[in-house]
Structures are given as structure tokens and as C-alpha cells.
Amino acid sequence: NLSYAQLNRYSFEKGMMGSPFKLVLYAPDDSVANAAANSAFKRVEKLNEIMSDYRDGSEINLLSAQSGSGKWVAVSKELFDILAISQDISQKTEGAFDATLGPVVQMWRHATRKGIFPARQEIEEALSKTGFKKMKLDADGYKVLLAQKGMRLDIGGLGKGFAAEEAIKVVKSYGIKSAMMDAGGKIVLTDSPPGTGGWKITVSNGSDSLKTMELSNTSLATSGPTYRYMEYKGVRYSHIVDPKTGVGLLYHVRTTVISPDGTVADALATAFSVAGIAKSKKYMKFFPESKVWLVEKQNEQVADWNMLE
Ligand code: ADP
Ligand code: MG
Numbered sequence: 620n621l622s623y624a625q626l627n628r629y630s631f632e633k634g635m636m637g638s639p640f641k642l643v644l645y646a647p648d649d650s651v652a653n654a655a656a657n658s659a660f661k662r663v664e665k666l667n668e669i670m671s672d673y674r675d676g677s678e679i680n681l682l683s684a685q686s687g688s689g690k691w692v693a694v695s696k697e698l699f700d701i702l703a704i705s706q707d708i709s710q711k712t713e714g715a716f717d718a719t720l721g722p723v724v725q726m727w728r729h730a731t732r733k734g735i736f737p738a739r740q741e742i743e744e745a746l747s748k749t750g751f752k753k754m755k756l757d758a759d760g761y762k763v764l765l766a767q768k769g770m771r772l773d774i775g776g777l778g779k780g781f782a783a784e785e786a787i788k789v790v791k792s793y794g795i796k797s798a799m800m801d802a803g804g805k806i807v808l809t810d811s812p813p814g815t816g817g818w819k820i821t822v823s824n825g826s827d828s829l830k831t832m833e834l835s836n837t838s839l840a841t842s843g844p845t846y847r848y849m850e851y852k853g854v855r856y857s858h859i860v861d862p863k864t865g866v867g868l869l870y871h872v873r874t875t876v877i878s879p880d881g882t883v884a885d886a887l888a889t890a891f892s893v894a895g896i897a898k899s900k901k902y903m904k905f906f907p908e909s910k911v912w913l914v915e916k917q918n919e920q921v922a923d924w925n926m927l928e
């Protein structure tokens with residue numbers, strides 16, 4: 620084991636999955652640091668080939684193309700693992716998180732590009748092809764069945780958390796003990812930086828209140844109003860969709876989740892944004908190892924539920 624004094628801090632950044640991915644790690648020398656970072660980013664690239672909804676040939680889009688065929692499709696372990704976590708969280712949040720929202724997300728992307736608000740009928744049509752219960756998983760052989768034609772999976776709500784987890788696994792395989800991967804606000808942390816009490820992470824409720832924490836061996840995800848929204852007649856709709864209405868969230872919400880697993884943290888940050896404070900309190904009983912900070916703004920009123928302490 621190397622002593623702390625022999626370790627240097629390295630940081631790397633690369634744009635991936637539409638977000639900046641930042642990796643900080645402590646390593647004995649440049650060659651170890653560079654090798655670990657290159658392999659970690661390669662792993663994310665590989666995952667993007669599987670999960671990207673922008674690429675026709677991605678594994679997830681090929682799977683969606685088989686929806687309604689009645690076929691159980693064998694998928695990679697990675698894709699199966701993501702879908703299994705997604706399905707578990709859908710069940711525990713009464714569908715607030717739903718990876719089958721692809722048709723609705725696509726419709727909104729199209730609408731945002733054109734600047735035209737979709738007609739009620741178009742929204743209903745897209746919604747009719749969604750529903751997590753129509754996605755069946757068989758852990759024997761990692762098989763997936765999409766029961767209805769026109770279904771389309773979208774794992775944008777937990778993909779970056781999963782990628783951060785996988786990247787950190789790669790970094791660890793180089794013998795590196797202290798590392799942080801920040802995948803566009805989905806952060807996975809290992810041991811504290813040498814000689815410190817933890818990684819200093821500051822989260823904000825979106826207006827004035829900031830909170831700095833020292834964390835290690837855990838993960839943290841934030842979700843909230845960003846540049847990714849659609850504005851129509853002066854109203855901003857989030858890119859997070861309410862699966863019940865098929866419309867982007869109207870109210871401005873900021874959600875922060877700390878969880879032992881980065882994929883779960885990412886999914887919960889999205890799910891709780893949809894569910895709001897009252898329902899999230901109820902769902903939290905299924906996630907005893909997670910903590911959440913949720914701020915809602917509706918009609919100028921701010922409701923703040925903070926259990927990060
Ligand atoms: P970001 O990745 O932008 O930080 P999220 O983790 O909340 O934010 O993911 C938002 C993405 O998740 C959307 O762009 C869309 O692809 C997908 N999505 C939207 N609404 C939902 C939902 N209710 N459940 C699951 N995924 C969703
Ligand atoms: Mg996303």
C-alpha cells in the first residue's frame with residue numbers, strides 16, 4: 620500500500636451522453652492515472668452504444684424495434700441490469716419512474732424542435748404505447764419482452780448514474796482507492812481523498828439555499844430545471860414527464876438523492892421529481908438506505924423537504 624504522500628490528484632473531463640463527465644482520482648503516477656481514466660471513459664462509450672436512444676443501431680433501439688413481435692429478446696447483461704433496476708423502481712413508485720416513456724419523450728423532442736405544442740390526441744396516442752407493466756423481464760438468460768407494438772424504451776432517467784457506477788468500477792480495477800465520477804450531476808464516490816474526511820459536495824435547492832457535505836463510498840444524484848425544457852406560451856415544461864399525463868412537469872422542482880448505488884440515486888431523483896413531496900415521503904419506506912432533499916415551487920410557494928442531514 621502506498622502512503623498518502625505518494626499519491627497525486629488528477630482530474631479529467633469528457634463530454635459524453637450529452638453531459639460533461641468529470642473524473643477525479645488519486646494515483647501514484649501519470650501512467651496509472653491516464654490508463655484508468657482512458658479505460659473508464661471507454662467503458663462509458665461502450666455503454667452509450669448500448670443505451671443511446673439517438674442511435675438507430677443501439678441495443679436498446681433494436682430491442683424496442685421488436686416490441687409487439689411476441690418475442691423474448693436476449694440482451695446484454697448491462698442492459699438487463701439497467702432495466703431490472705428501472706422496473707423495481709417503477710413498481711415501488713407506482714410508475715412515477717417509467718423507462719417505457721420513449722414514445723412520449725420522442726413526441727416532445729419533436730414538438731420542441733418544431734415549437735408546436737402536441738395536440739391532446741397525439742399525447743394520448745403516445746401514452747397508449749407506454750406502461751412499465753408491458754415490459755417483461757426474465758433473469759434466466761437476460762431476456763426482455765415488450766408486449767405492445769410501438770413501445771420504445773428510454774433510460775435517460777438512470778443511464779448516467781449507471782455509467783458513473785460502471786466507470787468507477789473500472790477505475791477501482793487499477794488499484795485506485797479514491798475517485799469521484801460526476802456524470803452530469805450523477806456522482807459516484809469511493810474512499811475520501813487522502814488525508815480528508817470526505818469528498819466535499821455542495822448541493823443547491825435551486826435558489827438561495829446551499830448545503831455542503833463530506834461524503835465517501837456513496838452516490839448522489841440531482842435532477843431539476845435545467846436548460847432542457849420546452850417553453851410554450853410562456854410556460855416551461857421540464858424534460859421529465861409525468862407518466863400519468865404525458866406532459867413535462869410544470870412546477871419547478873429540485874431533487875437531490877443520496878443512495879448507496881448511483882443508478883438507484885439517478886432513478887429516484889427523477890421519480891421523486893414526478894411524485895412530489897407527499898408521495899415521495901410514502902415511497903421512501905422502500906428505500907431505507909437513501910436520503911432525499913426535495914424542493915417544490917408552486918404558485919410562488921416553496922415547499923422544502925430535506926432529510927439529507
Ligand atoms: P438528467 O439526465 O437530464 O439529469 P433525469 O435523470 O431526470 O435528468 O433524466 C431525464 C430523462 O429521463 C428525460 O430526458 C427522459 O429521457 C427520461 N424521462 C422523462 N420522464 C421520465 C420518467 N417519468 N421516468 C423515467 N424516465 C423519464
Ligand atoms: Mg438524462
Ligand code: MG
Nearest residue numbers: 776885886889
Ligand atoms: Mg434521473
